[in-house]
Amino acid sequence: MIRLIPTPFLLAAVLVLAVAQAPLAQSFDTRAEAAYVLDQTTDTVLLEKNADQPLPPASMSKLMTLYMAFEAIADGRLGVDDVLPVSQHCFEYRGSTMFLDPSDRVRVEDLLRGVVVLSGNDASCVLGEALSPDGTEAGFARMMTARAENLGMMSSTFINSNGWPAAGQRMSMHDLGVLADRLITDFPTFYPLFAEQRYEFDGRAPQNVRNRNPLLGLEIGADGLKTGHTQEAGYGLVGSAKQGDRRVIFAITGLETARARAEEAEKIINWAFRQFAERGVAKAGTRLAEAEVWMGERPFVGLSVKEDLSMLVPLTASRDIEAEVIYNGPVEAPITAGDEIAELVIRLGDLPETRAPLVADEDVARGGFASRLRVAAEVLVAKFLDNEGTGPEEGA
Known part of the structure; x- marks a missing residue:
C-alpha cells in the first residue's frame, strides 16, 4: 500500500x-508491408507496422460485406433461407467465384458460405445488391464506408463489395483487426463459418471448393478469417487463433507469395502465444x-x-x-x-x-x-x- x-x-x-x-518481449520483425496484431483477451496491441496506412485490401474487404449481412440477419432484414437473384453485374465478376449466372436464385446461407469459404466475388455482390438502398453494388459500397466509420474504422473506403481492384478501395490493417474483433464478438453464431475448410455449391466449381486460409487444419487454434490477393495488394490474411483462454487476431498484407503469407501468419501466431502470457x-x-x-x-x-x-x-x-x-x-x-x-x-x-x-x-x-x-x-x-x-x- x-x-x-x-x-x-x-x-x-x-x-x-x-x-x-x-520480462520485455522480443519484437517481431515481420516481412509484411503492413501488420497489426492484437491479443483480444487482454485488448493488448502486440505489433503495429504501417497499421493505419490505407492499402488495397483485396478480398479481405469481403469481411465488411459479411459483417453487414450478419447484422441484417440479426435485425430481421435478411433471412438465411431467403433466396436472392443474381444480376448481370454480379455475374460478370471474374477471379474467385461461385459460378453463379443470372438465371439463379440463391439461398443466403449458400451465399454466406460462398463468400467465406470460396471467396466468391459474385456471391459478395449478390448480398451487397440485396442490402443496398438503391439496389446497386455502388450504393452498398457507400453503406459499407459509412458503417465502417461508425465502427471506428477510420481508414476504410469501399468502391465495391468484394475487393475487386478499384481506384480508392482501401483499408488499413488496424481497421481489419477492428473488424475481425467485431465479427468474433458480435456474431458468435456465425463465426464458425470461418473455420469451414470445404464447401461445394451445386457441383459447379470443383476447382474452387477449399478455403484458402493456410492456417486451418494446422492444429494451432486457427479458426478464421479471410485471405486476400491481387497484383496490387500482394498476398494478405486476416487471421485469428485461440489457444487455451487466449485469442489472438492479426492482419497482414503485402507478402510476395502465398507461401510467404502462410509462413508469416504461422510465425505471428507462434510468436504471440509463446512470447507472452497473461498474469x-x-x-x-x-x-x-x-x-x-x-x-x-x-x-x-x-x-x-x-x-x-x-x-x-x-x-x-x-x-x-x-x-x-x-x-x-x-x-x-x-x-x-x-x-x-x-x-x-x-x-x-x-x-x-x-x-x-x-x-x-x-x-x-x-x-x-x-x-x-x-x-x-x-x-x-x-x-x-x-x-x-x-x-x-x-x-x-
Missing part, C-alpha cells in the same frame, strides 16, 4: 507492482493506494480495482512493471464505497499502457464540526507559511 500525496490539480505516484521483474496484477478489493479526502471524517480513503486485473506479460528479458495512480484531489467527502475516483495506469516497455479505474474501498462520511475546524486551521496555516516565504526582497 502506498499513501499518495496529491498536488492541487493532479496526483501521480509510481508503483512497482507485484509482477516485479516482468494477474491486482485482485478486486485489495487496497493499492490511498487518496486524500477533503472535509471527511477520515483524511484518506483506500483505492482498489473493481474487478480482478490482469495484463499480458512478455516472457523474455527482465524489467519492472511500473504504474501510476492518478486522481484529481483531494477528493471531497462524502464518498461511497465503489465510487470511481482514480485511475491506475500500467506501463511495461514498448507495450501500450494498461488502464483501469480505481474505486473507493469504503464509505467516508462528511466530517462533523471538529473535522471541518481542523481542515480550516490547516488551510490557514498553509496560507500563512506561503505568505512568510513571499515577503519583499531586501533592498541594496
Whole structure:
C-alpha cells in the first residue's frame, strides 16, 4: 500500500507492482508491408507496422460485406433461407467465384458460405445488391464506408463489395483487426463459418471448393478469417487463433507469395502465444493506494480495482512493471464505497499502457464540526507559511 500525496490539480505516484521483474518481449520483425496484431483477451496491441496506412485490401474487404449481412440477419432484414437473384453485374465478376449466372436464385446461407469459404466475388455482390438502398453494388459500397466509420474504422473506403481492384478501395490493417474483433464478438453464431475448410455449391466449381486460409487444419487454434490477393495488394490474411483462454487476431498484407503469407501468419501466431502470457496484477478489493479526502471524517480513503486485473506479460528479458495512480484531489467527502475516483495506469516497455479505474474501498462520511475546524486551521496555516516565504526582497 502506498499513501499518495496529491498536488492541487493532479496526483501521480509510481508503483512497482507485484509482477516485479516482468520480462520485455522480443519484437517481431515481420516481412509484411503492413501488420497489426492484437491479443483480444487482454485488448493488448502486440505489433503495429504501417497499421493505419490505407492499402488495397483485396478480398479481405469481403469481411465488411459479411459483417453487414450478419447484422441484417440479426435485425430481421435478411433471412438465411431467403433466396436472392443474381444480376448481370454480379455475374460478370471474374477471379474467385461461385459460378453463379443470372438465371439463379440463391439461398443466403449458400451465399454466406460462398463468400467465406470460396471467396466468391459474385456471391459478395449478390448480398451487397440485396442490402443496398438503391439496389446497386455502388450504393452498398457507400453503406459499407459509412458503417465502417461508425465502427471506428477510420481508414476504410469501399468502391465495391468484394475487393475487386478499384481506384480508392482501401483499408488499413488496424481497421481489419477492428473488424475481425467485431465479427468474433458480435456474431458468435456465425463465426464458425470461418473455420469451414470445404464447401461445394451445386457441383459447379470443383476447382474452387477449399478455403484458402493456410492456417486451418494446422492444429494451432486457427479458426478464421479471410485471405486476400491481387497484383496490387500482394498476398494478405486476416487471421485469428485461440489457444487455451487466449485469442489472438492479426492482419497482414503485402507478402510476395502465398507461401510467404502462410509462413508469416504461422510465425505471428507462434510468436504471440509463446512470447507472452497473461498474469494477474491486482485482485478486486485489495487496497493499492490511498487518496486524500477533503472535509471527511477520515483524511484518506483506500483505492482498489473493481474487478480482478490482469495484463499480458512478455516472457523474455527482465524489467519492472511500473504504474501510476492518478486522481484529481483531494477528493471531497462524502464518498461511497465503489465510487470511481482514480485511475491506475500500467506501463511495461514498448507495450501500450494498461488502464483501469480505481474505486473507493469504503464509505467516508462528511466530517462533523471538529473535522471541518481542523481542515480550516490547516488551510490557514498553509496560507500563512506561503505568505512568510513571499515577503519583499531586501533592498541594496
